[in-house]
Amino acid sequence: MQSFTEENYLKIIYHLAEKTGNVQTNAIAEQMQTKPASVTDMIKKLAEKGFVDYIKYQGVTLTEKGRNAAIEIVRKHRLWEVFLVDKLNFKWDEVHDVAEELEHIKSTALIERLDEFLGFPKSDPHGDPIPDKNGRFAKTQFTKLIDLKIGDQGTITGVSQHSSAFLKHLEKLGLTLGKQIEISDVTDFDGSVxxxxxGKQINISREVAKHILTSSNGKN
Amino acid sequence: MQSFTEENYLKIIYHLAEKTGNVQTNAIAEQMQTKPASVTDMIKKLAEKGFVDYIKYQGVTLTEKGRNAAIEIVRKHRLWEVFLVDKLNFKWDEVHDVAEELEHIKSTALIERLDEFLGFPKSDPHGDPIPDKNGRFAKTQFTKLIDLKIGDQGTITGVSQHSSAFLKHLEKLGLTLGKQIEISDVTDFDGSVxxxxxGKQINISREVAKHILTSSNGKN
DNA sequence: AATAATTTTTAGATTTACCTAAAAATATAA
DNA sequence: TTATATTTTTAGGTAAATCTAAAAATTATT
Structure with missing residues (x-):
């Protein structure tokens, strides 16, 4: 199996690849909070082990093996988050760092039993889908709140930013998963929504609206 | 805080010190599955950090700080074992290795909430006491089964060996925690009991009897 | 297309935890 | 109490993951 650090690289490459496909050295370095030179070293190692395809100066892509390993880590992370919130009464803004550690515990039996204990949840406390034990999970359909038009209605189903500050802010505004919303106005001046x-009218910044995901298709 | 490895050293020194007080380099090396030379290196580091008192060639003893750190790790290990058995239906012989990893997760909140979730258990699946959040726990009173005399009665309250092989063996013989026993004979030839x-008569080897702990004081 | 800016890689060091082999200290036995 | 055996330490080295500084490749700009 892989080391703690290798696992973190795989997870980050996976998340970056979701958007861009090919993943740049600098992007990985930023996420890993390390230097590009260190990333190059690690990439070579991951390539040697068959987790990524790597062409010098062209970035990396995950191989089948690499993607599977990454999905397994994502699965663990999200299941632990559910455990922390559902069973230990953590708030959704408190779970990230601890799950970041728990996701590296190596035991298939543990994760399968945890999954069962939690009732095979389909999504984590932030609305992100949880892969099943075969690595399969539904592509989530969502519309960013920022892309909704005046009059559109929707349900909050997720967030695309997991920082504690952001989540606490949403909590305070009552913008939690499952809540029904309707766009009543968009301010020209600053793009706030x-x-x-x-039943209450609230104003949220463009920055916040960008990171809220909804189930609305935009039409009401 | 300490590294994964430092924590393992502290835990092992703590367990060895329970019996002997002063802990030898070779004893640590054996438990850590490493070489004495490596132990010397690590001991120096732990001494510098104030976790142990160390005199060359004289072995180590834990400082107050070192003992507290060790007890915290023991607490985590045992709480996770309870979780695995009580909540995830692991058997008592399956939990050690996973708990060995889980004990290193760094989050006070996690452990306090886990403790509460489990109902503040006083002992783990092997009968070992669980320190409370202040590191306090009752010294367990026990008599080794091997020390009981013919006619003595007792209750199985713990084991002093956590290997899967040993625990599976006990399970098969029905020798689990809480069971009532009475010594009916001791074989001169091989010391088996x-x-x-x-209501059934069974024979156990001297080796097995040495590692079963009971609540009998020897008199019936 | 040549130059400038950016990105990525290489080269050479550092730190942590480990190793082997040899030396030093301590404990045991003749 | 000297010799022998055991334990422990030192010295010098390795592998993993990181770093800085400089070189090389790629991309963007004039």
């Missing part, structure tokens, strides 16, 4: 939630 | 358990 006025939404109707639980 | 005949015991009465659940």
């Amino acid at each position: 006025e939404i109707l939630i639980a | 005949e015991i009465l358990i659940a």
Whole structure:
């Protein structure tokens, strides 16, 4: 199996690849909070072990093997998050760092039993889908709140930013998973969005609206 | 805080010190499955950090700080074992290795909430006491089964050997925690012990009897 | 297309935890 | 109490993951 560090690289490459396909050295370095030179070293090692395809100066892509390993880590991370929130009463903004450690525990039996204990959850406390033990999970359909038009309605189904500060902010505004919202206005000046939630009118910044995911298709 | 490896050294020194007080380099090396030279290196580091008192050629003893750190790790290990057995239906012989990894997760909140979730258990699946969050726990009173005399009765309250092979063996013989036993005979030839358990007569080797702990004071 | 800017890689060091082989200290036995 | 055996330490080295500084390749700009 892989080391703690190798696993973190695989996970980060996987997340970056979701958007871009080919993953750049500098992008990995930024996410790993390390230097590009260190990334090059590690990439070579991962390539040697068959986790990534690597062409000098052209970035990396995960191999089948690499993707499977990454998905397994994502699965562990998200299951542990569910455990922390559902069973230990953590808030959704408190779980990330601990799950970051727990995801590296190596035991297939542990994860399968945890999955069962939690009732085979399909998504984590932030709305992200949890891969099943074969690595399969539904591609989530969502529309960013920022892309909704005035009058559109929707349900909050996820977030694309997991920082504690952001999540605490949402919590305070009542913008949690499952909540119904309607776009009542968009401010030209700063792009902020006025939404109707639980009968109340609130204003959220463009930055916040960008990271809220909804189940609306935009039409009401 | 300490590294994964440092924590393992502290834990092992703590367990060795329970019996002997002063802990020898070779004893640590054996437990850590490493070489004495490596142990000397690590000991120096732990001494510098104030976790142990160390005099060359004289072995080590834990400082207050070192003992506290060790007890915290033991607490985590045992709480996770309870979780695995009580919540995830692991058998008592399956939990050691996984708990060995889980004990290194660094989060006070996690452990306090886990403790609460489990109902503040006082002992782990092998009968070992669980320190509370202040590191306090009752010194367990026990008599080794091997030290009981013919006619003595007792209850199995723990084991002093956690290998899967040993625990599976006990399981098969029905010698699990809480079971009532009575010594019916001791064989001169090989020191094996005949015991009465659940109305049945069974024979256990001296080696097995040495590692079963009971609550009997020897008199019946 | 040539130059400038950016990205990525190489080269050479550092730190942590480990190793082997040999030396030094301590403990045991003749 | 000297010789022998055991334990422990030192010295010098290795592998993993990181670093800095400089070189090389790629991309963007004029």
